[in-house]
Amino acid sequence: MNTHDAIRSITDRIVERSMRSRASYMKAMEKAAQAGRNRSKLACANLAHVAAASEASEKRALLAANIPNIAIVTAYNDMVSAHQPFEQFPALIRNAARKNGAIAQVAGGVPAMCDGITQGADGMELSLFSRDAIALATVVALSHNAFDASLYLGVCDKIVPGLVMGALGFGHLPAVFVPGGPMPTGLSNPEKSRIRQLYAEGKVDRSALLDAEVKSYHSAGTCTFYGTANSNQMLMEFMGLHLPGSSFVNPNTPLRDALTAAATERVIAIAPPRNQAVPLCRVLDERAFVNGIVGLLATGGSTNHTMHLVAMARCAGIILTWDDFADISAVVPLLVRAYPNGKADINHFHAAGGVGYLISSLLSAGLLNEDAVTIMGEGLDAYTSEPWLDDGQLAWRPAVSASADETVLRPVTAPFQKTGGxxxxxxxxxxxxxxxxxxxxxxxxxxxxxxxxxxxxxxxxxxxxxxxxxxxxxxxxxxxxxxxxxxxxxxxxxxxxxxxxxxxxxxxxxxxxxxxxxxxxxxxxxxxxxxxxxxxxxxxxxxxxxxxxxxxxxxxxxxxxxxxxxxxxxxxxxxxxxxxxxxxxxxxxxxxxxxxxxxxxxxxxx
Structure with a gap:
C-alpha cells in the first residue's frame, strides 16, 4: 500500500521539527534500557521489600529475578462506571501471568475523576489538571524499578492521556493498555439530549430529567456516546497499544475477560528477559501520533485531544501543532456518525464494523502510516481483524469487508464529508x-x-x-x-x-x-x-x-x-x-x- 502524499509529508515534517527533542528522549530511554533489568540491580533490602507480600512460589521467582514482573497501574474506583470493572482485572491478570511464566503486581493506582459528575460544578476546575496528576502518579508507581513491562488499566477522559504521559517516562519498558469496554445501550443519546433541552426550556421537571439520565447511564462501563472516553479507546487501537478489536467489547462478558488475559500474554511476549523487547518508546513515534490524529478526525472524535495528543507527544520528545491537525483534517474524510455527530452510540459503531473495518478502509486509501510499530509487531495488518470466541477460545478473524450500517460507518469511497471533523x-x-x-x-x-x-x-x-x-x-x-x-x-x-x-x-x-x-x-x-x-x-x-x-x-x-x-x-x-x-x-x-x-x-x- 502507498501512503498518501499528505500523510507522508506531515509525518516527515513532524520528524524534522522534533529531531532534537526526540533524539534526546530516545537517548534517555536507551540509557535506562542499558542499565539492565531493574529488579536484578536492586540492593538486597530493596528486593526483599518487592517480594515481601508475595506467596512463597512468587517470592522465590521475584528474588531470583529470572522471570518477567509485570506492573499493573490501575484507575479502578467504584464510582466511575467505566472504571468499576477494573476491580476484577488484577486477579485475571495475575492468573494469566502465572500461566505464562510471569508475575504481575499492582504497582499503583491513579485518580480517575468523572467529568459527567463535575460538569458545571467547582470540581470541574480540577478535571484537566487531573491528567497531569495521573501522569505523576504513574511515574511514582513505576519508580520502584522492579518491573519488566507494564499494563495500564484506564478508560476515561483524562485518565488514558495521563497514563500515556506517565508511561512514556518509563518508555524503555514494553506497555499494553487494557480497556474496560462500554456499557450496553440504554436510553438513546438523542432522546437524552432532547429531555435535557426540554428541561432547560422549563417544559419537563427534574424527575423527568433524572429518569432520562439514569436510563442513559445505567450500568458498568464507559458512557455510550462518542466523547473523550471512547475517543481514547479508539486512539489506543489506532496507535497500536490495545489488542486489535478490543476497545468496544462490553465489560463483564466472557470475551472481555478473555481479552484481558490475552493482553497479559501479549505484554509478556514483548517483555525481557526471554523475548526481544518492544518498548513503548519505539511504538509511540511520529507515525503513531499521526495515525492517532487520522483516527480522531475520521471518527469526529473529541476536541479535548487537540490538547491531550500534543501533551502526550511532548512526553515522547515529539512536537505536534494544531496546524498538523488542520492539514490532516484537509485530507482525511469523516467516516463515522456516532452521537453527538449522529444518532448512533458506540455499541452501534462497533456492531457496524468498528475499528477493524475503519482501519482497513483508511489503509486502503493510504491514509495511515502502515509501517508503524505496534504491540503486535511491525505494521497495522493485525488491526484489520476482530476478536471472537471460537468454542470458548479467543481467536481473531478478518474484520467485516463492508459496513453493516452506512448510516453509522462508511467506506472512504462514500464518506459523510470529504474532510475530517x-x-x-x-x-x-x-x-x-x-x-x-x-x-x-x-x-x-x-x-x-x-x-x-x-x-x-x-x-x-x-x-x-x-x-x-x-x-x-x-x-x-x-x-x-x-x-x-x-x-x-x-x-x-x-x-x-x-x-x-x-x-x-x-x-x-x-x-x-x-x-x-x-x-x-x-x-x-x-x-x-x-x-x-x-x-x-x-x-x-x-x-x-x-x-x-x-x-x-x-x-x-x-x-x-x-x-x-x-x-x-x-x-x-x-x-x-x-x-x-x-x-x-x-x-x-x-x-x-x-x-x-x-x-x-x-x-x-x-
Whole structure:
C-alpha cells in the first residue's frame, strides 16, 4: 500500500521539527534500557521489600529475578462506571501471568475523576489538571524499578492521556493498555439530549430529567456516546497499544475477560528477559501520533485531544501543532456518525464494523502510516481483524469487508464529508479549534454581535430571563488553564441549542473547553492566548461583531485594529479558587502551558 502524499509529508515534517527533542528522549530511554533489568540491580533490602507480600512460589521467582514482573497501574474506583470493572482485572491478570511464566503486581493506582459528575460544578476546575496528576502518579508507581513491562488499566477522559504521559517516562519498558469496554445501550443519546433541552426550556421537571439520565447511564462501563472516553479507546487501537478489536467489547462478558488475559500474554511476549523487547518508546513515534490524529478526525472524535495528543507527544520528545491537525483534517474524510455527530452510540459503531473495518478502509486509501510499530509487531495488518470466541477460545478473524450500517460507518469511497471533523481557526481573536462534525453545515459560519459573560452561571441566568432571544456570539473569557484550570462548559449546550432550534444564530467563543460530546452549536474553543495571559479575547466587548467561519479557518472581531489593539484587557474577575481541592492546584495554574502546547504542567522539555 502507498501512503498518501499528505500523510507522508506531515509525518516527515513532524520528524524534522522534533529531531532534537526526540533524539534526546530516545537517548534517555536507551540509557535506562542499558542499565539492565531493574529488579536484578536492586540492593538486597530493596528486593526483599518487592517480594515481601508475595506467596512463597512468587517470592522465590521475584528474588531470583529470572522471570518477567509485570506492573499493573490501575484507575479502578467504584464510582466511575467505566472504571468499576477494573476491580476484577488484577486477579485475571495475575492468573494469566502465572500461566505464562510471569508475575504481575499492582504497582499503583491513579485518580480517575468523572467529568459527567463535575460538569458545571467547582470540581470541574480540577478535571484537566487531573491528567497531569495521573501522569505523576504513574511515574511514582513505576519508580520502584522492579518491573519488566507494564499494563495500564484506564478508560476515561483524562485518565488514558495521563497514563500515556506517565508511561512514556518509563518508555524503555514494553506497555499494553487494557480497556474496560462500554456499557450496553440504554436510553438513546438523542432522546437524552432532547429531555435535557426540554428541561432547560422549563417544559419537563427534574424527575423527568433524572429518569432520562439514569436510563442513559445505567450500568458498568464507559458512557455510550462518542466523547473523550471512547475517543481514547479508539486512539489506543489506532496507535497500536490495545489488542486489535478490543476497545468496544462490553465489560463483564466472557470475551472481555478473555481479552484481558490475552493482553497479559501479549505484554509478556514483548517483555525481557526471554523475548526481544518492544518498548513503548519505539511504538509511540511520529507515525503513531499521526495515525492517532487520522483516527480522531475520521471518527469526529473529541476536541479535548487537540490538547491531550500534543501533551502526550511532548512526553515522547515529539512536537505536534494544531496546524498538523488542520492539514490532516484537509485530507482525511469523516467516516463515522456516532452521537453527538449522529444518532448512533458506540455499541452501534462497533456492531457496524468498528475499528477493524475503519482501519482497513483508511489503509486502503493510504491514509495511515502502515509501517508503524505496534504491540503486535511491525505494521497495522493485525488491526484489520476482530476478536471472537471460537468454542470458548479467543481467536481473531478478518474484520467485516463492508459496513453493516452506512448510516453509522462508511467506506472512504462514500464518506459523510470529504474532510475530517475538526477545524482550526485563526484571526485577531487568536487561535481556536471547532468540532464541525456535529454542527449542520448551515450553522457552522456565523457573524453576530458579542455578548460577553464572566461565567456559565451568568449566561444561564440571562437565558432564563429571556434576555438571549436574538442572534449573538456568547464570549466566555477567563475559562482557560491559567485562569481556573480550563473547565468544560457543556452545561451551556442545552440552552444554546434551544435558542438555535428557535431560529436564532448563536455560537460560543471561549478559552475554556467543551465536553467530548460537543454538540450542534458552533463553538470556537481553546482560544489561545487565553484571557488570563492578556490574550485578545480579553479585549472583546459587548456589541463587537464576531465572525466565525470554519470553512475559511477564520475567527475575527470586526473592530478597527487601532482601537482593538489599544483597548486595555479586562482583568480576571474575582473568583474563589479554593474549596473542592482547587487551592491545591494553584501552582499548576501558574505554570501550565497554553492550550495549543498541551495545557500541561508536567510534560518535560526534552
Amino acid at each position: 475538526l477545524s482550526v481557526l485563526s484571526g485577531n481573536v487568536g487561535r481556536a479549534v471547532m468540532k464541525v462534525s456535529a454542527v449542520l453545515p448551515e450553522h457552522r459560519a456565523i457573524t453576530a454581535p458579542a455578548r460577553v459573560f464572566v461565567s456559565q452561571a451568568e449566561l444561564l441566568e440571562a437565558y432564563a430571563r429571556g434576555d438571549l432571544d436574538c442572534d449573538f456570539v456568547a464570549v466566555l473569557p477567563f475559562q482557560g488553564p491559567q485562569a481556573c484550570g480550563m473547565p468544560e462548559l457543556h452545561k451551556l449546550m442545552p440552552a444554546l441549542g434551544s435558542l438555535q432550534d428557535r431560529g436564532f444564530r448563536v455560537a460560543l467563543v471561549t478559552d475554556g473547553r467543551m465536553s467530548g460530546a460537543s454538540g450542534k452549536v458552533p463553538a470556537a474553543i481553546h482560544v489561545t492566548p487565553e484571557a488570563a495571559a492578556d490574550g485578545p479575547i480579553s479585549r472583546i466587548r459587548n456589541g463587537d461583531m464576531i465572525v466565525i467561519d470554519p470553512q475559511e479557518g477564520a475567527i475575527e472581531v470586526v473592530v478597527d485594529p487601532g482601537e482593538f489593539g489599544s483597548r486595555p484587557p479586562e482583568k480576571r474577575p474575582l473568583r474563589e479558587n479554593w474549596g473542592t481541592g482547587r487551592e491545591y492546584f494553584a501552582q499548576a495554574r501558574y505554570s501550565v502551558s497554553s492550550a495549543e502546547t498541551g495545557a500541561s504542567f508536567v510534560a518535560p522539555a526534552y
